[in-house]
Amino acid sequence: MMKVSRRTGLKLAASALGAAMVNASGIRFAYAESKDVLVIGLDMSDMNSFDPGHQFAYSSPIVMMGAYEPLVTMEPGDYETVRPSLAKSWERVDDGQAWQFNLREGIQFHTGNSLSAEDVKFTFDRLINLKDNPAELAGNIDRVDVIDPLTVKIVMKDKDQPLLNLLVGPTFVIADSKAIKEQGGTSTADADTTDQATSWLDSHSAGTGPYIIRQWERNSQVVLDRNDNYWRAPASFKRVVLKHIPESATQLLTLENTDIDAALNLTPPQLNDLEGNENYNLIKGTSLDxxxxxxxxxxxxxxxxxxxxxxxxxxxxxxxxxxxxxxxxxxxxxxxxxxxxxxxxxxxxxxxxxxxxxxxxxxxxxxxxxxxxxxxxxxxxxxxxxxxxxxxxxxxxxxxxxxxxxxxxxxxxxxxxxxxxxxxxxxxxxxxxxxxxxxxxxxxxxxxxxxxxxxxxxxxxxxxxxxxxxxxxxxxxxxxxxxxxxxxxxxxxxxxxxxxxxxxxxYRVATRTNIKGWRLTAAGWQVNLYDIQPSS
The missing domain is CATH 3.10.105.10 (Dipeptide-binding Protein; Domain 3)
Incomplete structure (x- = not known):
């Protein structure tokens, strides 16, 4: 009888499990062989929603920040400097009681609808009135006023409490008000009982981001397609596939088999084994988690x-x-x-x-x-x-x-x-x-x-x-x-x-050397998918 080592046995077991996951999936890991597709392996068991007013999990923001964008943002590693995103400029007004934002011109949502101040107002009003966990982060927002089509003012309840830095996170991404209303969404005071848009938002996009949500199979995969009309420039990959792989051993095996391009949940010993291997990059960064x-x-x-x-x-x-x-x-x-x-x-x-x-x-x-x-x-x-x-x-x-x-x-x-x-x-x-x-x-x-x-x-x-x-x-x-x-x-x-x-x-994330640009951020969403590119 052939003897099988413990390490080989673990790999065979993980291989069998990985094969089962591939066969059960509508999109095969073979996508990783294409330079047009980025495949990421991670544990997505906590992923609860892609509705900006309801999402409140650890793994969801990676997708949210690929499909949506906030008014302002921060660069990885610099969590003090607020930078433009959908807003090109901002200032304190009304004796410090409000923040006024000037939106970029010509930005379109995935639907083709144009971004306006009305979308900002609708998004924040809906966030507050859905009364789910994310709404607590908007507790200092008194109201949102539309000044003109590209100017919006956020009035605070307490001008001495912070707001601007909060707006960089996935809770405050801006959504397409017209599209959400067409799917039964509302921003009225009774939105917590009358809004009907969440099921649609869980598998469709209403954002402006570089990628468009195409599919979500719970505890299986999320598929994002490139937004070819993205206002900066189209992203490097035509498609991003996030595969639910809860076991670190299976993540490692699929990485080694080139079935995925990045593994987010490897254990420290597994990462240590990859250190110095010319086939992989270990991306490191101190978290705020x-x-x-x-x-x-x-x-x-x-x-x-x-x-x-x-x-x-x-x-x-x-x-x-x-x-x-x-x-x-x-x-x-x-x-x-x-x-x-x-x-x-x-x-x-x-x-x-x-x-x-x-x-x-x-x-x-x-x-x-x-x-x-x-x-x-x-x-x-x-x-x-x-x-x-x-x-x-x-x-x-x-x-x-x-x-x-x-x-x-x-x-x-x-x-x-x-x-x-x-x-x-x-x-x-x-x-x-x-x-x-x-x-x-x-x-x-x-x-x-x-x-x-x-x-x-x-x-x-x-x-x-x-x-x-x-x-x-x-x-x-x-x-x-x-x-x-x-x-x-x-x-x-x-x-x-x-x-x-x-x-x-x-954090340490293992990626294959066929990709570059992976920058860990501690601001609440791990990585900007837009930054990642093929190495050649």
Missing amino acids: YVYMTLTSSSELNKALANKKARQAIAAAINYDAMIDGLMAGYATRPPSFIPNGVGGATSELTNEIGYQYDPDKAKKLLAEAGMPDGFSFDLYYGDASVAGTTYSLIAQTVKSDLSKVGITANLRPVDQSTARDKYRAGELPSVLTFWNPDGPEPWTWASASVQRVSKRVRWDCPPEVTELVTKAGSAKTTEEANKWYRKYMEALVDNANYLILFQPI
Whole structure:
């Protein structure tokens, strides 16, 4: 009998799985052999919608920012300079109460309709009135006024709160009002119950971007075709295919077999094996994303976790550095709390100063102070999915092992990713492992979310004084002043121990050398598809 090595066996298993995925797909991986088609392998299990007013997942923005565009944007690596996109210029008006934008002339949507100020107003009104998760990011928009066909004014409720930086993200892309209305869409106050356009938007485009959405097969693939009338210049590829490949081993095999051009979810050991291989490029970049663990304040969901000292004990029992070394091969950092390193004054040095540190003796002491010297148990939920080059399952097992050493039992509860997301957002889980990617590179977005919508998910009745710290930071006139208030806010969150930030990845994406121009962005959508080109 022929002996098969473990490595060969894994490859054969992955090959069989990959073949099954190809055969079940309407578009074969063989597209990757064409210079006209870009094929990307990634885990898309969380992808929920391509409706700008409803999309609110990690993987969706790659598609959204290929098919749609915002008024303003930022270049990868520079998250302070706001640059033109659909708007060619802008200014503060009305004594600082509003932003006025001048739109580019001659831009057409995928339908052939021309971009106008009416589309901006419709898009933002619909976003607000759909009342879904993205609407919370528009909470400071009071109204949108059309000044003339190419001039639009966004009036703020509070002129001291940030807005401009938020507009760069996928939540604020501009959509074709005429096309959406034709599909039953509306921007009226009752849009949350009367709008009928989402199902159409999930498989069609109403944007101005370089690519047009042609097909979405959930948990299978997304197909984008080139917009030959794109206002800058047509993109390099005629078609982009995003393939749902949740297993990193299968992603690696299909990359090695030249069936895909880029793999987004390889593990650190797999990436290390590709380092120095002349057939691949490893694209690196520090993210503004992070993986975190929540702990409820609700005694209904878990009596022990309602005790702050019990939550603090969990925070002290996790060996964060060992997790980063073991699961991420050192390619990660860790912020003090809900604001990632790189914005809002958050740094690794500040984490060492005010953040959680691995201290099992302190954890045992806190358990005793909580009246639980023998520990306690709780249910830890997580999605059956890849995340940041590892899996939620491996993270959960690591947390469980660490906690067991101080007498705390984490009952692991794996569920499908959409269930984990929905139940978490509904505030139904005592603890969950999940992921945060930015809605825009503005620290206020993280801070405000943590004391508003996310605090509801962990059933934390945020004290007014903590909310006030976020307000003061958002209205600060200088970065230094803002960071002072953000530090006080982070100290408060660390003390309350509802959010444990486990790690902030340093991303590495493996691409074949047949493509170039892949630039990682931390602004909320990973990569600009328009930048990617064939190497020759």
